[in-house]
Amino acid sequence: MESCVGLALKKPRLDAEPGPDPDTRTHFRVCRFIMETVGNKQLYQTCEGVKLGMCSEPLATACTVYHRFFQCCSTRVFEPYLVAMAAIYLAGKVEEQHLRTRDIINVCHRYLNPGSDPLELDSRFWDLRDSIVQCELLVLRVLNFQVSFQHPHKYLLHYLLSLKALMNRHAWDRTPIAVTTWALLRDSYHGSLCHPPQHVAVAILYLALQTLGVEVPGDGEREWWQVLSDDITKPAIDDIIVELIQIYNMDAKCT
Amino acid sequence: MDRDLLRQSVSYHGHTLFSLLKCEQQENPDFQCIAGDLSRTVQYRKERRVENVAVQQFIARKADLLFSPSWQSSTPSVKEETEDMYAVMPPLEQFMEVPGSDRRNLFFRDIERGDVVIGRINSIREFGFFVTLICLSGGLGRDIEDLEITALCPLRDVPTHGNHDDPLSYYQNGDLIQAGVKDVDRYHEKLTVSLQPSSLPSSLSHLKLGVIGVDDMPAHYSRSVAVASSTTETYEKVLKRTLGFANPSTVEFLLGKLGISETDPASLMRGLQTKNFLKEDYATSIRKKQSASWALKCVKIGVDHFKSGRHVEAMNEYNKGLEIDTNNVEALVARGALYATKGSLNKAIDDFELALESCPTHRNARKYLCQTLVERGGQVEEEEKLATAEGLYRKALALDETFEEAEEALQKLQKHIQKSLRLKEEEAAKEEKDMNKSVETSAEKLRKLLKEEKRRKRKRKRSSSSSSSSSSDSTLSSSHKKSKKRKKRSLSSHSHKKRSHRSSSNENKTFDSKEEWYPPPANTSASFLNQKQDMAKLLEGNVRVSSAKEGEVNHYSKRQDQESGIHQGSAEKSIHRKNSSSSAGSEYSR
Numbered sequence: 001m002e003s004c005v006g007l008a009l010k011k012p013r014l015d016a017e018p019g020p021d022p023d024t025r026t027h028f029r030v031c032r033f034i035m036e037t038v039g040n041k042q043l044y045q046t047c048e049g050v051k052l053g054m055c056s057e058p059l060a061t062a063c064t065v066y067h068r069f070f071q072c073c074s075t076r077v078f079e080p081y082l083v084a085m086a087a088i089y090l091a092g093k094v095e096e097q098h099l100r101t102r103d104i105i106n107v108c109h110r111y112l113n114p115g116s117d118p119l120e121l122d123s124r125f126w127d128l129r130d131s132i133v134q135c136e137l138l139v140l141r142v143l144n145f146q147v148s149f150q151h152p153h154k155y156l157l158h159y160l161l162s163l164k165a166l167m168n169r170h171a172w173d174r175t176p177i178a179v180t181t182w183a184l185l186r187d188s189y190h191g192s193l194c195h196p197p198q199h200v201a202v203a204i205l206y207l208a209l210q211t212l213g214v215e216v217p218g219d220g221e222r223e224w225w226q227v228l229s230d231d232i233t234k235p236a237i238d239d240i241i242v243e244l245i246q247i248y249n250m251d252a253k254c255t
Numbered sequence: 256m257d258r259d260l261l262r263q264s265v266s267y268h269g270h271t272l273f274s275l276l277k278c279e280q281q282e283n284p285d286f287q288c289i290a291g292d293l294s295r296t297v298q299y300r301k302e303r304r305v306e307n308v309a310v311q312q313f314i315a316r317k318a319d320l321l322f323s324p325s326w327q328s329s330t331p332s333v334k335e336e337t338e339d340m341y342a343v344m345p346p347l348e349q350f351m352e353v354p355g356s357d358r359r360n361l362f363f364r365d366i367e368r369g370d371v372v373i374g375r376i377n378s379i380r381e382f383g384f385f386v387t388l389i390c391l392s393g394g395l396g397r398d399i400e401d402l403e404i405t406a407l408c409p410l411r412d413v414p415t416h417g418n419h420d421d422p423l424s425y426y427q428n429g430d431l432i433q434a435g436v437k438d439v440d441r442y443h444e445k446l447t448v449s450l451q452p453s454s455l456p457s458s459l460s461h462l463k464l465g466v467i468g469v470d471d472m473p474a475h476y477s478r479s480v481a482v483a484s485s486t487t488e489t490y491e492k493v494l495k496r497t498l499g500f501a502n503p504s505t506v507e508f509l510l511g512k513l514g515i516s517e518t519d520p521a522s523l524m525r526g527l528q529t530k531n532f533l534k535e536d537y538a539t540s541i542r543k544k545q546s547a548s549w550a551l552k553c554v555k556i557g558v559d560h561f562k563s564g565r566h567v568e569a570m571n572e573y574n575k576g577l578e579i580d581t582n583n584v585e586a587l588v589a590r591g592a593l594y595a596t597k598g599s600l601n602k603a604i605d606d607f608e609l610a611l612e613s614c615p616t617h618r619n620a621r622k623y624l625c626q627t628l629v630e631r632g633g634q635v636e637e638e639e640k641l642a643t644a645e646g647l648y649r650k651a652l653a654l655d656e657t658f659e660e661a662e663e664a665l666q667k668l669q670k671h672i673q674k675s676l677r678l679k680e681e682e683a684a685k686e687e688k689d690m691n692k693s694v695e696t697s698a699e700k701l702r703k704l705l706k707e708e709k710r711r712k713r714k715r716k717r718s719s720s721s722s723s724s725s726s727s728d729s730t731l732s733s734s735h736k737k738s739k740k741r742k743k744r745s746l747s748s749h750s751h752k753k754r755s756h757r758s759s760s761n762e763n764k765t766f767d768s769k770e771e772w773y774p775p776p777a778n779t780s781a782s783f784l785n786q787k788q789d790m791a792k793l794l795e796g797n798v799r800v801s802s803a804k805e806g807e808v809n810h811y812s813k814r815q816d817q818e819s820g821i822h823q824g825s826a827e828k829s830i831h832r833k834n835s836s837s838s839a840g841s842e843y844s845r
Contacts, residue, residue, distance in 0.1 A: 055517050103538040118545040157509040162347045165396040168365045176326040178513045183521040211314045213267030220351030227350040230491045245313045
């Protein structure tokens with residue numbers, strides 16, 4: 001465990017206000033860290049047209065790996081940021097969007113110590129790299145080597161297409177349904193939603209339609225959301241939506 | 256905030272949302288403008304189902320993000336859709352079991368000009384034919400087969416097929432037709448279709464209109480048929496079973512199709528709203544800096560090796576540094592210096608130039624480059640590639656105007672060039688002379704020959720022996736040659752003498768500074784004098800060359816004029832001439 005990461009770790013606020021417990025806050029913050037370094041722009045640039053970053057699915061994999069790891073293990077034993085870095089590295093391999101450890105270390109160091117100089121490529125640096133690689137192996141073992149996940153992304157995109165065919169094209173064009181659902185889906189990885197991917201996709205679509213005030217045309221025997229997934233129920237959708245909204249509420253409290 | 260979107264949402268949710276919005280978005284100036292509008296909307300809203308307060312609160316909080324105008328999807332990229340890029344699903348209506356009347360209404364609400372329909376001909380009349388629609392094509396998907404919607408294709412929209420007089424005779428009842436919608440009468444629920452390609456928009460122009468086969472039917476239709484025939488099929492089952500769903504690049508393709516961007520992903524988290532990431536925060540720039548400092552370390556070690564004389568290790572370190580960070584300026588300069596010391600000047604020059612490209616203000620690079628260029632210039636000069644040498648010196652001067660060595664070397668070179676130019680000119684002039692001379696000598700020869708002929712005739716009268724004439728011919732020719740040479744020599748010696756008189760003063764001056772370039776001229780004038788006398792005797796003796804001599808003198812005077820004209824040029828040139836003449840002379844004297 002490298003001291004540079006340990007020193008830079010922000011201590012969770014230990015105030016007595018009711019709210020998410022310190023662990024949840026930490027996890028939220030670490031996932032925010034993953035999103036910022038990987039999901040948005042820092043590790044992501046175009047270099048002669050070839051992207052060197054990560055798209056939504058690998059990002060989802062990284063966060064899922066992280067969450068599942070800490071469902072089994074405690075933050076007191078394992079340094080969350082290191083696990084996050086290992087999760088990023090692992091997700092890159094799983095989803096065929098490889099990132100180099102050197103880049104991961106550089107960007108993470110920069111995130112935790114903004115405006116600092118790049119780390120020297122000395123023995124300390126290589127020790128850090130070794131610790132990431134070892135952590136990766138540990139993570140794999142904790143997860144029983146099950147690191148390929150079914151993400152809601154594919155389901156969501158197909159649902160969007162089917163819905164688009166059903167709606168009036170002009171209504172579709174002027175309401176940003178697709179963009180909203182995608183944003184909701186990406187943000188949902190700040191927390192861990194332990195639901196089947198189809199359910200998550202349907203719930204997110206439902207929430208998006210509600211927020212935008214869109215009515216799905218056609219009063220059939222079955223509702224559109226019943227159709228999209230075989231075993232989904234309205235309470236399940238409601239549960240997921242509630243969890244999702246809670247994740248958004250944490251934004252203000254945890255960062 | 257987009258007014259329409261906000262209005263749509265508020266009318267859906269009602270006044271609770273409105274009041275929440277007022278609460279949460281108080282400070283938002285956009286909202287305040289729209290607030291008045293919205294209150295009216297709320298009044299006209301119809302009653303809805305159970306309200307979900309949590310959701311409404313969420314909407315209220317995120318309203319400024321949700322309804323921001325910048326959230327509109329980008330225009331979807333129209334890519335070539337090969338089969339199985341994603342799972343093409345049957346229409347959702349079918350699964351939802353929407354009643355026919357609703358579907359009919361929806362269809363007529365949404366169908367537009369330029370859409371593509373597929374139907375079967377059910378009757379042909381004089382004015383056109385009627386089709387019963389089966390499904391939609393070109394990207395749309397609705398479940399309309401059982402609605403028995405008919406459309407008319409008028410005669411004028413049926414393209415002629417060349418040989419057929421009546422275009423309609425090409426068609427029969429029961430043919431599958433793909434046609435473009437030309438006109439829609441929503442109120443009367445009447446459709447007019449056309450088989451002309453012009454009825455389609457450009458994006459769909461690749462679709463074939465007219466008779467199609469069963470295989471050409473769109474995938475979603477064939478799948479919907481399969482679904483209709485079975486009672487256990489669900490959307491999910493069909494989705495999972497479809498090959499296109501397992502395509503790994505589905506997500507990427509569909510993102511493009513739906514117009515969702517991954518390069519600038521939207522988010523509803525406040526913390527993730529677009530930050531301006533500095534260029535320095537990007538992985539590549541951090542890596543570059545890191546590599547640069549690592550490479551620098553290697554270079555330092557390399558320089559130590561170099562100073563202690565361990566050139567091989569030094570080169571290794573430099574190369575290592577350049578592997579870590581290509582085009583690292585310090586490493587290139589150090590390596591260049593090493594190359595220059597070892598003598599591979601070209602490689603050194605390359606390295607320095609590369610270094611200067613990345614960092615034009617590097618002092619050492621400039622200095623070393625100038626020195627190496629001059630050195631190389633010297634080498635090249637010795638190889639007599641004077642133009643290249645000049646280029647190198649000029650380059651060095653261009654880099655550093657105060658570089659004295661380069662300045663000197665350039666001047667030396669220029670003189671050398673001029674000397675060689677003069678040499679060439681002399682050669683050329685000489686050749687000219689030779690040409691002229693040869694012209695004259697041939698005229699001379701002719702006269703001589705004529706005279707000889709006369710003599711021979713006289714001789715033949717005395718003793719007719721061909722051998723004597725031939726021998727005399729040969730002697731004559733050899734003497735001609737000799738005389739030719741001697742004449743040349745005389746001319747050159749004349750010119751030499753003349754010039755030496757005129758420009759002796761100049762000669763002395765320039766001589767001192769140019770010693771190393773020009774060997775001191777041999778004192779050849781005296782030797783030529785003797786020869787001249789011999790020659791004169793010879794000339795007088797053998798052949799009467801009075802006319803020829805005249806010509807000679809004329810030529811000589813002409814030459815003098817030429818030379819005097821040239822003399823007005825620099826003194827250096829005269830010296831060049833002199834030397835060239837002397838060297839030419841020395842050639843001959845050998």
